[in-house]
Amino acid sequence: MDLDQKCIFCKIIEKKIPARIVHEDEHSLAFEDLNPQAPIHMLIVPKKHIADIHGITVADREIIGHLFFVAKTIAAQKGLDKSGYRMVINNGRDAGQTVFHIHLHLLSGRPFAWPPG
Ligand code: 5GP
Numbered sequence: 001m002d003l004d005q006k007c008i009f010c011k012i013i014e015k016k017i018p019a020r021i022v023h024e025d026e027h028s029l030a031f032e033d034l035n036p037q038a039p040i041h042m043l044i045v046p047k048k049h050i051a052d053i054h055g056i057t058v059a060d061r062e063i064i065g066h067l068f069f070v071a072k073t074i075a076a077q078k079g080l081d082k083s084g085y086r087m088v089i090n091n092g093r094d095a096g097q098t099v100f101h102i103h104l105h106l107l108s109g110r111p112f113a114w115p116p117g
């Protein structure tokens, strides 16, 4: 795929556009959301381009599980496990997904309502 046609998160992963990166390893990248919805709002993404939940294959199970491991590691490092945090995956149009490269939102630093809007 031509770089210009690639999704925004692939460009961030390839360091073609900047982001405030908080964690990187072989399979994942975590960075601050450009338009934060809470005092702490990070995105955790696989380096492999997977568009959404339904793009996950059997071979991807370990990578997807790894995203949760990264999220809880970051949360613990920042002490968020004491107060709590919310993890969100918006999947598809009606859920509000706008970037079609699967990602975990990690939000913290304020109380969150339930049910969500
Ligand atoms: P979604 O709506 O797909 O669940 O979440 C996409 C998220 O990506 C949004 O919260 C949006 O603010 C964030 N986002 C979109 N473009 C960029 C970008 O270029 N850089 C960063 N850091 N975040 C982005």
Ligand code: ZN
Residues within 6 Å of the ligand: 006, 007, 008, 009, 010, 011, 048, 049, 050, 100, 101
């Ligand atoms: Zn992508």
